[in-house]
Amino acid sequence: MPHPLDSFFAPASIALIGASRDHEKIPGRLLSMLRKNEYSGTIYPVNPNYADIDGLACYRSIGDPGATIDLAVIIIPARAVLSALEQCAAAGVKNAVIISSGFAEEGGDSAAMQDAIAALATRTGMRISGPNAEGFFSQVQRVAATFSPAVDVKPGVVPLVATTKRIGIVAQSGGIGFAYYHRARALGIAVSYVVSTGNESDLGAGEFLDYMVQDSSTEVILLFIEGIRDVDKFLVAARRAAEMKKPVIVTKVGRSGAGQRAAASHTASMAGWSAAYDAVFAKYGFIVSNDLDEALTTAAVLASNPLPKGDRVAVVTVSGGAGIWGADTVALQGLQVPELSEKVQAGIKQLMPSYGTARNPIDVTAQGVTSGGLQKSVDVLTASDEVDAILVVLSLSSEVRKPFKEEELTPVLSAQHKPVVFYSYTVPSDFARRELAKSGVVVLSGLIHVGVAMRRLVDYASFKLPSPADATRLTARDLSVRLKSAVLSEADSKSLLRAAGIALPDEVLVRDKRELDEAVARVGFPLAMKIQSPDIAHKSEVGGVRVNITTKGEVFLAFEALLDNARKHRPGATIQGVLVGPMAKRGIEIIVGTMTDETFGPMVMVGLGGITTELFRDVVYRPVPVSTEEAGAMLASLKAAPLLNGFRGAAKADVVALAQLIADISALAARHAAEIAEIELNPVLVHAEGQGVTIVDALVVGKK
Template sequence: MPHPLDSFFAPASIALIGASRDHEKIPGRLLSMLRKNEYPGKIYPVNPNYADIDGLACYGSIGDIGAPIDLAVIIIPARAVLSALEQCAAAGVKNAVIISSGFAEEGGDSAAMQDAIAALARRTGMRISGPNAEGFFSQVQRVAATFSPAVDVKPGVVPLVATKKRIGIVAQSGGIGFAYYHRARALGIAVSYVVSAGNESDLGAGEFLDYMVQDSSTEVILLFIEGIRDVDKFLVAARRAAEMKKPVIVTKVGRSGAGQRAAASHTASMAGWSAAYDAVFAKYGFIVSNDLDEALTIAAVLASNPLPKGDRVAVVTVSGGAGIWGADTVALQGLQVPELSEKVQVGIKQLMPSYGTARNPIDVTAQGVTSGGLQKSVDVLAASDEVDAILVVLSLSSEVRRPFKEEKLTPVLSAQHKPVVFYSYTVPSDFARRELAKSGVVVLSGLTHVGVAMRRLVDFAKFSLPKPVDETRLPARDLSVHLKSAVLSEADSKSLLRTAGIALPDEVLVRDKSELDEAVARVGFPLAMKIQSPDIAHKSEVGGVRVNITTKGEVFLAFEALLDNARRHRPEATIQGVLVGPMAKRGVEIIVGTMLDETFGPMVMVGLGGITTELFRDVVYRPVPVDAEAAGAMLASLKAAPLLNAFRGAAKADVAALAQLIADISALAAREGKEIAEIELNPVLVHAEGQGVTIVDALVVGRK
């Protein structure tokens, strides 16, 4: 089925608006790159100052061409761009790439010009990439609609191609997008498309991602983003990629932020600038990498291997020390390096000298290269059900010696039984790269990145898209009566949650000393008392909490003390009274919360709770809603997860009840996103299995 951007990425005709004869300048390089890469379609230079350019007729305006144009590439001064686009629309041009800079990135009137471009795209239906874009490259269709030197063609140089699978590159930075391409080409990774999104007046990274996901020639996607503007299209593409099991490797920059979120709750203040992005990436199984070389290594391994069935790795080497280093590296990533069975060891020992070792790592020694032991060991391990992946560690610096024979290695790798990854601890020669490329091998030279790539391969193989969530579990209730102010006190927050269907302990808000006897009779001893004010978020910091009260005398003294402390520390605060409630049974302290992200909407968070929440920051976020199964997976990913699972002889905690609470809170946040900005339950005490959870404290923040 055709995609709306087919005519963008594979245009039958291109008009170059602002074309030049000067190949040293960007307009001239655009024409030069198209012709060097043997673009097969029609090229129409447009510039009123020339009659012809490089043997091509040159036109005074787009309207003078008089032929259908699929793509206009525009490189003229910013002030002239809008008029040129109007002429393109009038001439029926389907798509445009604006290379010109000087728009939203400058602010002021320049930003208004970009707004006008976006309005033109909406009005005419012409699809526009940029402005401030570096263009794109369609490798298969030979469309080099860019001035990037990365796509330059050097006479007599045969490109290195090791993979049959191709990677597609979408970048919001043209320089980084074509840097990915440049490095991929050096490794021998085949590429389908590279596109730089520029300022995204119309076409954004989400829509380009969607194209790569549906494109049959693209098997792995590299994504470099600063922020997503076309959120809905991005999320549709992300879901489609997950459903198709097409890997997306993403680098998100702008993580350091120039400040913290202004937030009332720990949930939001700890989120940082990229928590919601990471939550979305995790939901859809994106592979996150914050390093350019690491991202390319992951792409190389994915493009040249099948997915593994498990996490057991065999390390085969010609150097004992390098083999141990390789084994350490994958083990540090949490992968297993199991000792091989006696039967397999006996078979491998026959292929190496007596001073080699077959246990794993397998050291066939330098002699194993010439004797064929290296190849035969890979053969044995590829057929063995004792390991799921093979890491070959060797020296590939020679300009003349082949460590493998193509006719023997190719059938083993082509069978695609399991991943076989090749790492050279010396700088690999061009000869070695090209010889191994004939068998489909990408030679890698960063061991840490190799370890990460093998870990990510295992994780991606296990990933499955969360099931759709039943949002009807909680009854639909009108909560507006509870949202009288932006920040609610604990008592008001708990009233809202009870109305919404969340189970909480029975507590009494006491406004006057005369109400204490009735409150005690209802709650019973032992009990806790807490000052209540929408202006005091952290009650313990003002001496606003008393616990383990066991007599009526203590109750009356505590009531007076709590009011006095609040008035002394926060004289301006509105005091509602004192909340009297039962002391909860012991349990593991967990924080459960939601926050509103301005890009992706409500997020649910869970982490290690109590007063150390911000100290350890052991938290995980996901887009809402999540079901109990997905909530359980969130809990399992915490560093503190062992605390819930019978840690050091403690009773196993009621993880099922906690997971259901997380799911319910997430459903509430999903439904009430227009009204509620943040919810925080901290701590939630998780009791022994079968005994449920207790929400000790709660905070709800309404939308401002």
Template sequence: MNGLHALFKPTGIAIVGASEKVTKIRGRLLKLLVDGGYQGNIYPVNPSSPVIQGLPAYPNVAALPDIPDLALIAVPAQQVMQVLEECARKGIKAAAVFSAGSAADPVGSRLQDQVAEFSQRTGLRVLGPNAEGFIDTINRVIATFSPTMQMSSPVKAQGPRQGYVSIVSQSGAMAFALYSRACADYLPIGHLVSTGNEADVECAEVIDYLIEEGSSRAILLFLEGFKNPARFVEVAQKAAAAGIAIIVAKVGKSTAGQRATVSHTAHLAGSDMAYDAIFSRYGVIRVDDPEEMIALGSVVSAGILPKGKRVAIITTSGGAGGWAADICEEAGLSVPELHPDFKAHLRGIIPDYGSAENPVDVTASVVEDGGVTLMAILKEVAGTEGIDIALVIVSLVSPERLGQIEAPLSALLSGMSRPMLFHSPGTSHDSARRILMQAGSAQLNLPVFARAMNKLADYSDFLERRRPASSKTGQPQPTVTAVPYHRDLLSDTDALLDAYGIARPAEALVRTPSQAVAQAQRIGYPVALKVISERVPHKTEAGALALSLATDAQVAQAFEQVVANARNYANDPSIDTVLVQKMMPPGRELMVGGIMDPDFGPMVMLGFGGIYVEILRDVTLAPAPLALADAHAMIDRLKGSSLLRGARGEAASDVDALAGLLVATSHLLNDAHQDIGELDFNPVIVYPEGQGVAVVDSLIVKKTIVPEQATPACHTATAAGG
């Protein structure tokens, strides 16, 4: 068990600042704890009265007759430190500090630093400040003042298969907002922890505690940013090993500042993409909105994940079924042909004017016999092959629809090996939602259903890949480099790239037109010319490159032109060095890059090049180093990946060579992450299967030690793109 046992499973609880008035935070805290049925001793602490809410109260912490594990501190911010010191002196092991003030304002910020120092010094673990507390519905510890607790009642996990879902949130309001939504949908919430400003205890550590505690099957995490990103990476791996799903809402995409950068790669990445990369690598499921978060919790709680993306849609309304099919396909699910046996059986059950084709229109008439026909249909759906998910569309406006088949429906669902979920096109009655959740299903709105299933199928695939026996697994292997990495390699990009086996087209540096012609003849026509200068990092806009030169005369003339353009652009008459490079035949243009994320370290980027890269941002990021399987997964995450794999009759590209380049680049980044700031291979031309890739242009930006100085762009040894 990690060190949070005293915080979350305390033997006794002191409430410092407890009040008689239950309309106030300080009174509600005590009342909720008592009403919640906490089994340990409760000690109200307040000098104003010897009895508070019927319990003996104490004037201060020192006067307590016993040493409780935990103190809940609801005194004004100015008194918090004094109370904490008293707690430490008393031997109390943990505290939750509710007092307000965010880390961003002066008062809150000072308290933040003081609490951090205090906790470090005394070992007393502190939740908050500015936390809204925590709850444990299983052991009945309700340590919060949130009024939501008086309006939303938690339910227990039901039946042999349902598991608890817990909520961990840096925002107190979001913690209880999710809680109220979960309760309204009869989702069994085990723990809820509002971590507030995280002066000491941070969300990753809380998740770690919940994994060890063992009652949670899914953790809903509302996140603004990690205090200790590396700790989260560890915890995410532990959760994956334990089969506990972390479902995360990471906010702050829109406000994430874009760092000033030289390379394309860093500009495209932004800090939020690094979170996506980490989440993707470690099987953390990212959600887009609160409703989706609850939906994912519901399905995971029910204990069965979809093993793929094939949906059978069973609908009492053809119109709703058509809409569902559209929404499913839009979200990346498939609505395939169903098994002939299933269709034959179904035709024997449904009216002639129905349809046994997916989406299966069983017609509204099947619900008119008290549920007998509906159950017969659902049994057929449960038994058929070739699908991963069943979606049943039926009106749940009335409580009777499911009420009359509650027992057989529960029995059917508990025996199923894949999810069967329900959608009511109109409103859904409270009791219908309860019956479904307790039977291991849920009522979901269509877009949420589609997105949730898509993500859970990916998560299921992730869990499958990480099994030791899986053929899909891939652990990063050290790349065999020609020369081990050492910092001197940075002074010669050619040697660095050679060391990692990253090949470039034939090329030579020249300083005169006649040298250019001689080298062009040696390399073979056509060639490209490119000015090499730190003052001209992006050649296209400077007119500092010439492509497809086919004759000696063209080369000589182009040399004069590009040098003149570059001198003019950079206002630097000393520019004279030009790279002559083999003009590579056209192929798919991609870019491979590297950034050093301040939170998560070296990351490899892959994206399509050309005009769309900036606008559509079809780029993907992954933490270095990469195993070959990781590199293939990166390629598959591109929206345009099917193009590389040979979609629509196009020739397949050499994805194996591209994956190899990604792995090599990832090792370079990992080895040199102390020295390199950014890396761009752009364009990387990918040729048809078996014909390799060409790194046509490269830019490596070294880390600089002088912070105020412009980052120097390292000599770009290979070149011909822009």
């Protein structure tokens, strides 16, 4: 089925508005790059100052050729761009790339010009990339609509191509996008497309991601983002990638704390700039990388290998020390390096000298290269069900000697039984890269990156898109009347949650000490008492909590003390009274909450709770709503997960009840996204299996 951007990435005709004869300047380089890369369509240079450019007729305006034009590439002063786009729309041009800078990145009137471009795209239906873009390169169709030197073609240089699978690159930085391409080409990774999104007046990273996801020539996607603007399109594309099991490797920049959220709850205050992005990436199985070489190494491993069936790695080497180093590296990533069975060891020992070792790591020694032991060991391990992936560690510095024979290695790797990753501890020669590329091998030279890439491969292989949330769990209620102020007291917060269908202990708000007898009779001993005020978020900090109260005398004394402490520490606070409730049974303290992200909306969070919440910051976020299955996966990913699963002989906690609470709170936040900014339940006490959970404290913050 055709995609709306097919004519963008594979245009039959291109107009260069602002074309130039000077190949040293960007307008001239655009034409040069198209021709050097052997673009097969028709090129129309547009510039009223020339009659012809490099043998091509040059036109005064975009309407003069009188032909259908799929793509206009615009490189003229910013002030003239809008007029040129109007002429493009009038001439029926389908797509445009604006290379010109000087728009929203400058602010003021320049930002208004960009707004006008966006409005024009909406009005005319012409699709526009940029402004301030570096263009794109469609390698399959040979469309180099960019001035980037990365796509320059050097005479007589044969490209290195090791993979049949291609990667697509979407970058919100032209420099980084084409840097990915440049490094991918050096490794021999085939590329389908690289596109820089510029200022995204119209076409954004989400829509370009969608194109790569549906494109049959793209099998791995590299994504470099600063922030997502077309959120809905991005999320649709992300889900589609997860459903198709098409890997997306993402780098999100802007993670350093250039600012902090002002938040009433721990839930929101602990969320760094990128918490919501990481939550979305995790939900859809994106592979997160914060390093350019690591991202390319991961892409290389994915583009040249099948996914593994498990996490057991065999390390094969010609150097004992290098092999141990390789084994240490993958083990530090949490992968297993199992000792091989005596039967497999016996088979491998026949392929190496007596001073080699077959246990794992397998050292066939330098002699194993010339004797064929290296190749035969890989053959044995590929066929063995004792390992799921193979790391080959060797030296590939030679300019003349080949460690493998192409006719022996190619069938083993082409069968794609399991990943076989090649790492050279010496600088690999061009000869070695090209010879191994014939068998589909990408030679890698960063061991830590290799270890991380193999870990990511195992994780991605086991990823499963979570089931959708149950939208019918909570009954729709109008909660606006209960949002009396921006920040609710615990009593008001719990009242709202009860109205929404969340189960809470039976508690009584006491405004006058004459009401204490009735409250005690209703609640029973032992009980807890807490000061209530929308102005006091953390009650323990003002001496506003009393627990394990067992007599009426203590009740009356506690009531007076709580009021006195509140007046002393927060003299201006509005005091509603004292909340009297039953002491909860013992349980594991967990925090459950929601916060609102400016880009992706409400997020649900779970983590280790109580007073140590901000100390350990062991928390996981996901976009709402989540199913109980996804909530369970969130809990399993916590460092504190063993505490819930019977740590050191303790009873297993009621994870099922906790997962249901997380799902319910996420559904509440999703349904009332326009009214509720934050929810925090801290602590939630998780009791033994089958005994449920108790919400001890709650805070709800309304949208201001």
